[in-house]
Amino acid sequence: MIQLGNSTRGALSRERDVREAYAAHSGELYGFAVRSLGDAGLAEEAVQETFVRAWRAGDRFDPKIGSLRTWLFAILRNVVIDLGRARSVRPRVAEGGVEPSVEPLDEALTAWQVEEAMRRIGEDHRRVIVETYYRGRPYAEVAAELGVPEGTVKSRVYYGLRALRVVLEEMGYED
Amino acid sequence: MKTRNDCREWRELLGAYALGHLEGDERAGLEAHLDGCANCREELASLQPVALMLPHADPARFGPAPQPPPELGQRVAATIAAERERSETRQRRRLFGGFALGGATVAAVAAVLLLFVFGGGDGSSGPEQQVRFADLPPGITIDATLQPHSYGTEIHMYVHGVPSGTLCRVWLRGAGGASYPAGTFRYRWGDDSDAVLSSALDLSRTRAVVVDTGKRTFVAPVDGPVADLNIHNEEEPT
Ligand SMILES: [Zn+2]
Numbered sequence: 410m411i412q413l414g415n416s417t418r419g420a421l422s423r424e425r426d427v428r429e430a431y432a433a434h435s436g437e438l439y440g441f442a443v444r445s446l447g448d449a450g451l452a453e454e455a456v457q458e459t460f461v462r463a464w465r466a467g468d469r470f471d472p473k474i475g476s477l478r479t480w481l482f483a484i485l486r487n488v489v490i491d492l493g494r495a496r497s498v499r500p501r502v503a504e505g506g507v508e509p510s511v512e513p514l515d516e517a518l519t520a521w522q523v524e525e526a527m528r529r530i531g532e533d534h535r536r537v538i539v540e541t542y543y544r545g546r547p548y549a550e551v552a553a554e555l556g557v558p559e560g561t562v563k564s565r566v567y568y569g570l571r572a573l574r575v576v577l578e579e580m581g582y583e584d
Numbered sequence: 585m586k587t588r589n590d591c592r593e594w595r596e597l598l599g600a601y602a603l604g605h606l607e608g609d610e611r612a613g614l615e616a617h618l619d620g621c622a623n624c625r626e627e628l629a630s631l632q633p634v635a636l637m638l639p640h641a642d643p644a645r646f647g648p649a650p651q652p653p654p655e656l657g658q659r660v661a662a663t664i665a666a667e668r669e670r671s672e673t674r675q676r677r678r679l680f681g682g683f684a685l686g687g688a689t690v691a692a693v694a695a696v697l698l699l700f701v702f703g704g705g706d707g708s709s710g711p712e713q714q715v716r717f718a719d720l721p722p723g724i725t726i727d728a729t730l731q732p733h734s735y736g737t738e739i740h741m742y743v744h745g746v747p748s749g750t751l752c753r754v755w756l757r758g759a760g761g762a763s764y765p766a767g768t769f770r771y772r773w774g775d776d777s778d779a780v781l782s783s784a785l786d787l788s789r790t791r792a793v794v795v796d797t798g799k800r801t802f803v804a805p806v807d808g809p810v811a812d813l814n815i816h817n818e819e820e821p822t
Pocket of ligand 1: 590591594617621622623624625
């Protein structure tokens with residue numbers, strides 16, 4: 410395989426690059442690992458294994474194909490599947506050799522993406538979405554509590570959803 | 585009030601509408617506007633996927649994200665440094681092993697890599713033997729180093745590639761076929777240390793090392809014939 414710009418290939422094959430990648434992405438990877446594994450110790454193990462595997466396969470990372478972040482998340486996803494398999498494989502195999510489903514993991518990824526996006530939007534926007542959507546409270550009640558007109562609560566819900574959309578796109582979400 | 589062309593005011597209702605919160609006249613008015621306004625329909629379409637994702641999230645988790653402990657980064661760096669050193673050592677070992685076995689039969693080389701290191705200075709009473717498990721599934725590495733002692737045999741086990749947390753049981757098998765337990769250890773990802781075990785069986789009488797990972801049993805001959813190697817797979821999920 411011949412490629413131009415070889416200097417950008419194998420961007421994770423040096424230990425210094427791994428440290429930089431760790432500084433940039435370990436927080437998010439850890440957040441998703443905690444969300445999907447439900448255990449801080451396992452999450453640490455998963456993040457560590459992710460960077461070790463990334464380093465081993467560093468030559469294969471090509472920034473022209475996708476972002477480093479996306480690549481690391483793909484590795485982490487496999488690590489989480491392996492960890493989940495290690496924990497639960499025996500009863501599942503006894504049920505007839507069925508692979509542990511990855512659906513709960515994709516569900517966890519969606520959940521984590523929305524939760525992370527919620528953390529990144531403004532407090533005013535998050536607040537009205539939590540009150541009206543997650544708590545199911547009437548707009549009038551929320552408006553009174555916040556001391557703003559009801560129309561403002563509605564417009565904040567709108568700008569809040571737009572902000573979520575922008576953040577989700579930054580995080581790599583596509584329709 | 586809103587006119588048909590006042591997109592901005594209609595638009596600010598699209599969030600509540602996408603969440604199913606709009607009722608009555610407001611809802612009817614917006615729907616009438618949407619019928620005639622492609623821009624607002626497009627805007628609504630961009631919000632709907634977001635609205636559909638909301639039920640997956642747990643609002644109790646909107647607080648500060650959990651952070652990895654500060655020492656995790658150092659652990660990652662140390663693990664990678666150790667693995668690099670280990671792989672460099674293994675490459676040297678392979679070169680040396682191939683050289684030492686230059687005159688041996690191909691079959692013996694394929695089955696087991698034996699390397700005699702004379703004069704171990706740490707209280708051992710003879711040459712140690714390095715045993716390499718052959719024919720392992722892709723990604724799995726098992727190595728054992730055996731050192732003779734007056735009480736029996738000290739075993740340094742190195743396992744890599746099985747699921748983290750796997751409990752490994754180790755035996756030494758004697759010339760007569762009897763197995764002598766050498767103990768257990770747990771493999772953890774990222775841990776590159778050798779597990780140190782011991783068995784009462786003399787190294788001179790040891791014919792095979794047996795490692796049971798729960799799902800599989802791996803046997804490597806210590807100095808026996810190739811036929812001694814057997815690997816059986818049970819219910820391996822891949
Ligand atoms: Zn419009």
